[in-house]
Amino acid sequence: MTTGGSAATREAITTALTDRRPAFRDQGLQSGGPPLVLYTSAEAHRSVDKAAANLGIGLANVRHIPVDEAFRMRTDVLSAAITADRDAGLEPFCVVATAGTTTSGSIDPVDAIADVCAREGLWLHVDGAYGALFVLAESARAAFAPLVLADSIALDPHKMLFAPVEAGALLVKDKAKLRAAFAFPASYLTVAEDDLMVDFMDYGPQLSRGFKALKVWAALRTFGVDAFRGTAQRCLDLAAHLATRIDAEPGLELMNPVTLTAVCVRVRGRTDAEHRELLARLNADGTALLGPAVLHGRAGIRACIANHRTTLADIDLLADRLSGFANS
Numbered sequence: 001m002t003t004g005g006s007a008a009t010r011e012a013i014t015t016a017l018t019d020r021r022p023a024f025r026d027q028g029l030q031s032g033g034p035p036l037v038l039y040t041s042a043e044a045h046r047s048v049d050k051a052a053a054n055l056g057i058g059l060a061n062v063r064h065i066p067v068d069e070a071f072r073m074r075t076d077v078l079s080a081a082i083t084a085d086r087d088a089g090l091e092p093f094c095v096v097a098t099a100g101t102t103t104s105g106s107i108d109p110v111d112a113i114a115d116v117c118a119r120e121g122l123w124l125h126v127d128g129a130y131g132a133l134f135v136l137a138e139s140a141r142a143a144f145a146p147l148v149l150a151d152s153i154a155l156d157p158h159k160m161l162f163a164p165v166e167a168g169a170l171l172v173k174d175k176a177k178l179r180a181a182f183a184f185p186a187s188y189l190t191v192a193e194d195d196l197m198v199d200f201m202d203y204g205p206q207l208s209r210g211f212k213a214l215k216v217w218a219a220l221r222t223f224g225v226d227a228f229r230g231t232a233q234r235c236l237d238l239a240a241h242l243a244t245r246i247d248a249e250p251g252l253e254l255m256n257p258v259t260l261t262a263v264c265v266r267v268r269g270r271t272d273a274e275h276r277e278l279l280a281r282l283n284a285d286g287t288a289l290l291g292p293a294v295l296h297g298r299a300g301i302r303a304c305i306a307n308h309r310t311t312l313a314d315i316d317l318l319a320d321r322l323s324g325f326a327n328s
Ligand SMILES: Cc1ncc(COP(=O)(O)O)c(C=O)c1O
Pocket: 003, 004, 005, 006, 007, 045, 047, 098, 100, 101, 102, 127, 128, 129, 130, 131, 156, 168
């Protein structure tokens, strides 16, 4: 368990770095070899950049691969970028794919990206902080099947398991690699591991740790996994309903294919600046708390159904209000 998705991704990249350069622990990025390069998509969350910058990789060595019309990483461009970097004497080491991008909910083609990573010998991390827990919903399950191919996955129980912050999680396929990055034995740290005792100080950056798993475990025990399955499915269905309402309103433009629960909308004929004003009005009058979106360089308004109390009536109210903007 981590403090959140950002921390999970940073820990995954730390593990990937250590796996690639065993001397990383002793000599850091001064350990020799060509500059390391990390690949992610133009729609990836900024926490990927933040981790790469904080770990000393440098944003100049992060490639933001363009996306297709449905906002998914373009695997052909990824392959070409890796080749170009190798030809330039650099060392590709990691791809961060996203299963549920923040703005549009798009899911990168993880299976095709995994093929590239296998061929090129790169670590594959999947940022599933927003999206991956929709695997609980029947209608979305298949979309997440390729995630088994990843070396590591970031999850956020404080999003779609509705746990109070902070509750992030990192799954790493090879426990020994996580340990190689984070175990720092000392004479005063004397806990011996056995089958029951996993000392999490050896699997992450924290020594003293809050009991983050308790709130997740308690909620699952209290409500049962089916309650979370049902809620995830309901949120998806509400997002689909909002998309249908937007599509039915000629004055509104749906900006993204609605894969998960992020729904981005533009009011036809309004400028980017006017969208910022509309958003401020919507939030100020208390109809709903929406956010800004920029997709393919155009500004819009983003709804994300992420609350287990949201109802169909709430969505209809929001759709009515958006229609009101379109017709005023
Ligand atoms: C795709 C994605 N990754 C990472 C994050 C960051 O998660 P956290 O706030 O838990 O660090 C978010 C948050 O919205 C996200 O949507």
